[in-house]
Amino acid sequence: MEKLNPEIKNQIENELLSTVGRRYRQETFWVIFLGLICVGGTVAWIIQLRKGLGVTAMRDYVSWGLYISLLFFFVGVSLIGALVSCVLRMSGAKWRYPLIRIAEAVTLSAIFFAGFMPVLDMGRPERLYYLITHGRIQSPILWDVVAIATYFIGSVIYFYLPLIPDLAIMRDKLTDAPKWRRKLWRWLAMGWEDNLLQRRLLKKAMLILCIVILPVAISVHTISAWLIAFTLRPGWNSTIMGPYFVFGALMAGTAIMILIIAKLRHGYRLEHYLTPKHFNNLAKILLALTAFYLYLNINKYGVPAYKMAKEEKAVLNDLFYGNNSFFFWFTQIAGLVIPIIILSFKRFRQSIKWVVTASVMVLLGALINRYLIVVPNMLHPFVPIQHAQHGYASYNPTLIEWAITASSLAGFVLLIILLFKPFPVITMWEVTEEVEKRGEKEIGVENIITLQNIPTHAS
Amino acid sequence: MQANKIYNFIFLSFLLTTTVAAQDEKINGNIALHLSSNDSMYVVTATVTNIATQQPAKDVELTFYVQRTFGLMKVADGTTDSTGIITAEFSSDIRGHDATKNFLLIAKVEESDVMKDTAFQVSIQSKLTFPADKPIPRSIAGAHAPWWLVVSFIAAVGVVWLLFVYVLYLVYRIKKASMKVIS
Amino acid sequence: MACGNNCTCNRNESGNQDNSRRDFLLKGLMGGIGAAFLSGCSGSTSPKSESGDKVNVLTHDGKLVAVDKSQVANFKPHISEEDVRKGIPGKKFVMVIDLAKCDGCGKCTKACNKMHYLPSNKEWIEVLEMQDSPEVSPYYFVKPCMHCDNPPCTKVCPVDATFKREDGIVAIDTDRCIGCRFCMAACPYSVRLFNWTEPVKPNIVETTPAAENVFQSKKGCVEKCDFCPHMAREGKLPACVTGCPMNAIWFGDANEDAVTCYDGTTTKLSQLLEDGGAYRFMEELGTEPRVYYLPPVNRTYDAKEIKIEKEGK
Numbered sequence: 001m002e003k004l005n006p007e008i009k010n011q012i013e014n015e016l017l018s019t020v021g022r023r024y025r026q027e028t029f030w031v032i033f034l035g036l037i038c039v040g041g042t043v044a045w046i047i048q049l050r051k052g053l054g055v056t057a058m059r060d061y062v063s064w065g066l067y068i069s070l071l072f073f074f075v076g077v078s079l080i081g082a083l084v085s086c087v088l089r090m091s092g093a094k095w096r097y098p099l100i101r102i103a104e105a106v107t108l109s110a111i112f113f114a115g116f117m118p119v120l121d122m123g124r125p126e127r128l129y130y131l132i133t134h135g136r137i138q139s140p141i142l143w144d145v146v147a148i149a150t151y152f153i154g155s156v157i158y159f160y161l162p163l164i165p166d167l168a169i170m171r172d173k174l175t176d177a178p179k180w181r182r183k184l185w186r187w188l189a190m191g192w193e194d195n196l197l198q199r200r201l202l203k204k205a206m207l208i209l210c211i212v213i214l215p216v217a218i219s220v221h222t223i224s225a226w227l228i229a230f231t232l233r234p235g236w237n238s239t240i241m242g243p244y245f246v247f248g249a250l251m252a253g254t255a256i257m258i259l260i261i262a263k264l265r266h267g268y269r270l271e272h273y274l275t276p277k278h279f280n281n282l283a284k285i286l287l288a289l290t291a292f293y294l295y296l297n298i299n300k301y302g303v304p305a306y307k308m309a310k311e312e313k314a315v316l317n318d319l320f321y322g323n324n325s326f327f328f329w330f331t332q333i334a335g336l337v338i339p340i341i342i343l344s345f346k347r348f349r350q351s352i353k354w355v356v357t358a359s360v361m362v363l364l365g366a367l368i369n370r371y372l373i374v375v376p377n378m379l380h381p382f383v384p385i386q387h388a389q390h391g392y393a394s395y396n397p398t399l400i401e402w403a404i405t406a407s408s409l410a411g412f413v414l415l416i417i418l419l420f421k422p423f424p425v426i427t428m429w430e431v432t433e434e435v436e437k438r439g440e441k442e443i444g445v446e447n448i449i450t451l452q453n454i455p456t457h458a459s
Numbered sequence: 460m461q462a463n464k465i466y467n468f469i470f471l472s473f474l475l476t477t478t479v480a481a482q483d484e485k486i487n488g489n490i491a492l493h494l495s496s497n498d499s500m501y502v503v504t505a506t507v508t509n510i511a512t513q514q515p516a517k518d519v520e521l522t523f524y525v526q527r528t529f530g531l532m533k534v535a536d537g538t539t540d541s542t543g544i545i546t547a548e549f550s551s552d553i554r555g556h557d558a559t560k561n562f563l564l565i566a567k568v569e570e571s572d573v574m575k576d577t578a579f580q581v582s583i584q585s586k587l588t589f590p591a592d593k594p595i596p597r598s599i600a601g602a603h604a605p606w607w608l609v610v611s612f613i614a615a616v617g618v619v620w621l622l623f624v625y626v627l628y629l630v631y632r633i634k635k636a637s638m639k640v641i642s
Numbered sequence: 643m644a645c646g647n648n649c650t651c652n653r654n655e656s657g658n659q660d661n662s663r664r665d666f667l668l669k670g671l672m673g674g675i676g677a678a679f680l681s682g683c684s685g686s687t688s689p690k691s692e693s694g695d696k697v698n699v700l701t702h703d704g705k706l707v708a709v710d711k712s713q714v715a716n717f718k719p720h721i722s723e724e725d726v727r728k729g730i731p732g733k734k735f736v737m738v739i740d741l742a743k744c745d746g747c748g749k750c751t752k753a754c755n756k757m758h759y760l761p762s763n764k765e766w767i768e769v770l771e772m773q774d775s776p777e778v779s780p781y782y783f784v785k786p787c788m789h790c791d792n793p794p795c796t797k798v799c800p801v802d803a804t805f806k807r808e809d810g811i812v813a814i815d816t817d818r819c820i821g822c823r824f825c826m827a828a829c830p831y832s833v834r835l836f837n838w839t840e841p842v843k844p845n846i847v848e849t850t851p852a853a854e855n856v857f858q859s860k861k862g863c864v865e866k867c868d869f870c871p872h873m874a875r876e877g878k879l880p881a882c883v884t885g886c887p888m889n890a891i892w893f894g895d896a897n898e899d900a901v902t903c904y905d906g907t908t909t910k911l912s913q914l915l916e917d918g919g920a921y922r923f924m925e926e927l928g929t930e931p932r933v934y935y936l937p938p939v940n941r942t943y944d945a946k947e948i949k950i951e952k953e954g955k
Contacts, residue, residue, distance in 0.1 A: 051839065052837070052838060052839045052840060052861050052862055053821070053836075053838050053862065054838035054839035056838075058838070059836075059838065060826065060832075060834070060835050060836055061832065063823040063826040063827060063836060064823060064827060118822065121822070121823075122820055122821050122822055122862070123819070123820070123821015123822075123823070123836065123837070123861070123862025123863060123864075124819065124820050124821040124862040124863065125820075127801075127818075127819075127820040127821075128820065130801040130818065130820055131800055131801060131820070134801040134802055134803075134818060135800060135801065136799060136800055136801060136802045138797060138798075139797070139798050139799055139800040139824070140798060140824075141798070141800035141822055141824055142800045145800075227824065227827075228827070230797075230798060230828070231794065231798075231827050231828045231830075232794055232828070232830040232927050232929070233827065233830065236827075378827070381830070381832045382830045382831070382832070382924060383770065383785065383830075383831055383832045384770065384772070384951075385832075386768075386770050386771065386951045387768075387770075387951065389763050
């Protein structure tokens with residue numbers, strides 16, 4: 001491919017930079033709305049800190065509830081960064097380029113809240129530093145803390161590396177921005193002047209990080225799975241937990257990714273960059289993951305259900321016909337089977353609406369599934385629950401718990417939005433470079449080099 | 460167990476030191492304990508004498524106990540014959556009280572018609588080895604991690620963090636590279 | 643017993659201070675045979691302000707001295723943190739529960755709750771009604787902490803707050819516990835309890851390290867049956883054993899091969915286990931409990947009266 005016309009390149013950059021710092025009415029509404037939920041959650045958290053975990057519905061039998069379910073959810077979602085930037089890179093999928101920064105932003109936000117959830121769940125959060133001063137490396141909790149911290153740092157670096165050339169572009173182009181911002185950009189751009197050595201070094205750094213981050217990402221979620229798989233409880237005492245969590249996580253992450261790019265496409269007017277090709281390809285991945293997850297579910301529930309060992313039976317009966325049966329069958333049918341059917345048809349995969357619908361179902365199923373992994377198992381321990389006080393042999397989350405849960409989810413979305421604000425959502429330099437090398441089609445962008453199609457609203 | 464020790468001979472007796480107000484019906488007695496042992500049994504011979512008359516006390520019911528942490532474990536009992544002697548046997552598979560392997564054998568007179576309540580004791584070295592105090596080993600369940608876990612944990616985390624540092628070093632070199640004119 | 647000083651003490655003022663009196667006795671006794679003694683030697687810091695309360699302390703050379711109560715409260719524990727984590731030297735505690743004798747009266751639970759100042763809704767030792775299958779006869783099942791030799795709970799503790807001692811006890815240090823409740827999830831016997839709210843504190847002062855306190859409840863921390871190590875240090879039986887009039891609970895030292903029950907009967911542990919056909923609860927989990935059960939054969943109570951609660955609500 002021939003070099004891009006510098007004017008066109010300039011035009012593309014202007015277009016992508018136009019979202020930086022720009023206010024969108026709908027977005028402002030969401031930021032305020034989510035911010036208010038977060039304030040509510042913070043108030044709830046303060047109440048919980050003062051009164052103790054007694055304000056939650058967790059009791060001695062169900063000693064882990066929504067918070068830990070949400071921990072598993074967030075850790076899971078954070079895997080999407082590794083999927084897009086490592087797995088797709090290694091499989092040579094060129095259409096990933098416009099998605100990289102979005103995926104990393106989701107990862108960063110998710111892993112931040114994943115690190116936050118255990119603190120919410122602790123009886124004595126003020127003793128958190130004991131993990132460092134008295135840490136026992138035999139405990140999976142310590143592994144989890146180390147893995148989450150490592151993955152967080154890794155994700156920050158991975159978010160930053162492809163940002164360097166873009167920051168240089170911002171430094172050079174957005175000369176009318178406030179002085180402190182320009183100063184920050186100059187500092188963060190590391191004197192990037194796009195010379196060959198710099199390019200070589202950046203590519204090398206990205207390659208190394210891409211290789212390192214994948215095992216870290218997998219370990220983060222596997223260790224989270226071990227938190228429950230390392231116990232001797234019926235339903236949890238299973239070797240499938242690691243892969244089960246990892247693939248469930250990739251599935252949920254892909255669904256979230258689809259929803260976010262669907263929102264960004266119109267919200268930020270990125271129709272030329274986030275195209276049906278991306279939805280189609282992500283839908284294919286989602287199809288493969290949901291199908292594989294269904295297979296894992298059949299293994300996880302079907303194998304013990306065939307044998308019906310005494311202790312497993314109580315848990316399985318609860319899920320199949322008991323109090324949680326509605327949720328269970330919802331996750332299996334609405335969360336897996338129906339999305340698989342939808343995504344199996346090419347016509348539906350090519351329709352953004354259908355892909356989004358399937359993603360919403362998958363995501364809802366994945367969220368409920370985290371709850372089903374944690375709570376029903378705790379209600380069926382080996383030793384029968386007898387003479388339980390009121391509220392001990394059941395779990396109905398309290399308002400405080402719902403408030404904190406809702407605000408964590410709100411905070412997760414809010415943080416993603418805030419990460420999109422100071423930087424261009426699409427990796428400018430990589431997209432232009434790859435378009436030069438391979439053409440628009442392979443990258444999945446549409447009509448960005450046809451000048452007249454570009455609606456310019458550069459600042 | 461060495462052959463010469465099988466018939467080892469312990470003789471210990473303790474004088475009653477408490478002075479109890481004299482009661483006409485019951486006598487104050489002294490018990491001399493004589494212990495020998497064979498392969499599987501301890502043989503204890505108790506000689507009960509009336510302190511006042513220095514005569515053997517007969518028809519005294521004696522119970523033999525071994526002192527344990529939370530109570531007295533009954534091992535044998537009997538009644539003295541006309542010479543004031545009881546011979547009782549009990550199994551020698553009794554562990555010591557602590558690492559010294561010693562345990563106390565107590566001969567007790569309890570609610571006897573003849574003699575006032577009293578107790579005499581003898582310290583015996585057990586033939587059984589006392590389980591050694593084992594520190595909790597380095598293990599998953601213990602306070603200290605097994606070395607292989609420490610090594611693999613540090614290695615795994617260390618490799619990742621070193622690579623992070625190397626990546627940051629590359630970023631530093633990017634900054635350095637801006638000074639040069641290469642292209 | 644490091645210093646071997648004996649001490650007796652009495653509060654010199656009358657009043658309703660039954661509890662405070664007990665505290666002081668507790669402190670003295672918990673040091674084993676020893677040894678509350680006066681400042682200087684104790685090396686304790688931060689003397690509290692004078693409270694005006696005087697107590698009489700018998701020093702080791704036999705003098706009776708009146709000292710301010712605040713000074714007494716500053717006595718350093720005679721059991722160090724290290725001692726508590728190591729356990730009582732030379733001991734291996736073990737419990738045997740005779741299900742044939744347990745008639746489900748629940749006095750063990752009551753005695754335990756009294757000993758540890760627990761409210762009635764907390765049970766460190768629980769009496770459950772069990773029936774293994776519909777046709778077999780039901781029985782009462784007493785469930786203290788199993789003090790496993792391969793404890794699933796200490797494995798997962800991230801801060802070494804719950805730990806295995808050399809004397810076999812699995813203890814909890816509530817000064818260390820961060821309240822993550824992983825141990826509760828890991829325990830297959832559901833013996834661990836959590837302080838969801840601020841517990842009601844009894845009016846006692848304890849100076850032993852937290853893991854051997856009589857009162858262990860602390861908001862946001864886990865607690866459970868501790869085999870009463872403070873009693874064992876004095877050669878006394880745990881509260882549940884001395885509370886069981888049926889002689890169903892035996893407690894002792896496996897190193898000595900002896901266990902003792904409520905009426906003081908002491909028997910050879912190995913003999914009891916052999917004759918009674920003892921088993922351990924859920925042996926297949928590999929947790930190696932230190933609590934043995936004698937099967938409910940030839941029961942001393944009427945099994946037909948036991949009503950099994952259906953699981954859940």
